[in-house]
Amino acid sequence: MPLLKGGKIVEDAWTLLADDLELSKAGFVVVSLDRFIRDRDSLVACSGPIGVRLTSAQSPQLIADALDVLLLIELEFPAFTDGRSYSYAQLLRRLGFAGEIRAVGNVLRDQYLNLKRCGFDALEIKEGETAEDWGIATDAFSAPYQVAYDTEKPIMFLREQRLAAQAKI
C-alpha cells in the first residue's frame, strides 16, 4: 500500500512480521503488541530498527517503557469513525516518543489534517490515490483554534501577536 509521509508518497522500508514468522536480522520489522511483549529481548538484541503495531483497543501506556527502543509505532483504524488513535498519538508524543507514528487501516483524506495535528507523520493510502488528493485536506484551514501536537500557537496566540504588532506601530 502506498505510504504518504511529509506530503509525498514514499517507499515503505518497513515490513509487518506475522506473529508466527521467523525474525530476520535485517530489521525494519513491525510486530504486534503480543509478539513484542513475548519476544522483546530477542527483538531488541538481534534485530535492527523495530516497530510495534497497536490495535485501537491497545493503549500506548502498554509500551510506555519501551518507547526509546522503538522507531515506529503503527496505530490501527479499524473504521475511520474509530477515533481512539488520535488520543493515542497525542499521548505518545506527550510521553516523549520521537519516532514515526503511522496511521494504518481505514482513514479518509478529510481526516488528514486531524492526524497531522495529533502527531501522526505517515499513513497508508489507497492504491491510485495521489499526494495532491490528500494535500487538499491539510490546506483547508489557515489556523486552528486549539493547541495540539502540531502547534502551541493557535488563533488566540495569533490575536495576541497581532495586537502586540499593532502596539509597536
Added chain:
Amino acid sequence: MYRYDEFDRKFVNDRVAEFRGQVVRRMSGELSEEEFRPLRLMNGLYLQLHAYMLRVAIPYGTFSAAQMRKLAHIARTYDRGYGHFTTRQNIQFNWPKLEDVPNLLAELADVEMHAIQTSGNCIRNVTADPYAGAVADEIDDSRIWAEIVRQWSTLHPEFTFLGRKFKIAVSASDYDRAVVRFHDIGLFIKKNDAGETGFEVWIGGGLGRTPMIGKISNEFVPAEDLLSYLEAVLRVYNMNGRRDNKYKARIKILVHETGLDEMRAQIDAEWAAIKDSALKVPEYEIERIRAYFAPPPFETLGAVDRGFETKKFENSEFARWVSGNVVAHKQAGYAIVNISLKTDDLPPGDITADQMVDLADLAEIYSFDEIRATHEQNLVFAHVKQSELFELWRELGETGLAMPNIGKVTDMIVCPGLDYCGLANTRSIPVAQRISKRYADLDQQFDLGELKLKISGCINACGHHHVGHIGLLGVDRRGEEFYQITLGGSGAEDAAIGSIIGPAFSSADIVDAVEELISLYVEIRNQGERFLDTYRRVGAAPFKSRLYPEKLDAAA
C-alpha cells in the same frame, strides 16, 4: 455579544469551502454515503424521515437581530417558512436540498453563524444559562466561558471522532437553567475563598436510554486550567469509552463502569501531565472575550417604574403575562422577558419566518439587539426597560407571541417525533397539541403553577422526558402509538430522574391519564406546592392508584 474577528471569519469561510468540496465528492460518487455521513453530520446536516434537516448552531443561545433576520430568510428560501428551536439552544430547518446546503452555510457565515458540530460524535454546541448577563444570582457571565470552550472545541483534531456525542453546558448560578447536571460535562462557575474564579465540574450526566445525573469530578478547577482539565477528561473518555455498543458509548457509562474515584484518578493523572502547558488560557484572551459580553449601556433608572405598575393594575391580561413571563433583572428598572414558543398555532419550539422578522425588529427596539434561545425551546429578551414592557407585550401579541405560559403545563419540551424523525417510535407533536387544548384555560394553568411536562417520541429522549415533572415517552406497541408516563423528574437544581408510574397508555387515553394525575395533585396539594413538590411528599402510590384503579379492585 461575541463578534467574529478576521480569524473567526476566515475559519468559518474555510469550513464552508471544505464542505462544498465534500458535497461535490458525494454527488459525484467519490464519497460513499457511509463516508459522507459523519462529515455532513459535523456540519449539522441530518437525513431524516422525508428529507434533509439542517441544525444551525446558536452558541450558548445568544444571537442578534441581523442573525434572526438571516434565519428568517433561510426559513423562507430553504425551508417552508418555519424554523424549529431545539433543546440545545439551536435552530433546525427542514427540507433543504443537499446541493443547496453549501450556499446556505455561506449565507450563515455572512452573519457570523455556522452549523459546525451541531451533530456527530464530537463536542456539540456549548450551552449556557439563557439569563446570563441579566440575572442577579450569577457570579459571572457564563457565556464568556462557553465561548472559550466553543473555540477550543471547534474542529478539535483529537475529539472529532469520539465514541459518541459529547455535550457541555455552563452556568454561573445556583439556579440551574441549563440542565447542567445532565451533561457529559457540566460546569458551574464558582469563586473560591480567595475570590478566584474556577469551575465545579460535573461529569457523566445525560438523558437518552440510560439517564444519569452527573457526578462532581472536581470541586474547583482554576479558570486558567479549564481547557487542560477538559482535555484530560476528553482524552480519558476517548481512549477508554466503550466502542462496542453505541448505546453504551457515552461518558456516563464509562464513569458508571469505571467508578467515580478511579475515573477521577485517571483524569487527574492526565491533567497533571498537561496542566502546565500552552493549554493555559491566557488572561488577555479571557479579557478579550469578556469585553464582548460587557453589559449594554443601561440607563440609570429607579427600581420600580410607576407607569409599568399602573399598566399592570389597569390591564389584567398584561399583568398575567408579566407574572408568567417576566423575571427580575439585576439592573434597576429593567426586566428579563421570556417569549413563549408554545402557542396554539404551531408545534412547540416552532416559529414562522414572519415572526422571526418581527422579533428581530423588536429586539433592536427593546432589548439592545440581543435574543436568547432557551433549552426549553423558548426565546428571551434579556434587557427590557420596565417602562417599555407594556408596549413590547402589545407588539408581541400582534405577532402571536404573547402567550403567558412560561413554566406552565402547556410550556412543554417536545421532540419532533415521528412527524419528522426517523428514530421516533411515535408522534409527539399531536399529543402536545391535545394537552394544550385540554389546558387552554389560562386561569387553570396559573392555578396549577409550575408544571414541567416533557414529551419524547422515543427512548433517545430528545424531549427530556426523564426530567419532566410529568414525562411522556412514546413506545411502539405492535404498530400502535403508546405513551409511558414518568413522574418526579427535574432538570433544575433539584435534579432528579423521573420514575415510570406503570403500564403505558394508548394515544387515545394518554391525555385523560395526564388529566387524572393533575386532578389528583389539585385535590391533595398543600398551599404553595408545585406538582413536583406534592409528588415528592406523597410518593408514587396515590398517583398509581389513581391511574390504575382496576389493580386496586383486583387486590381487594
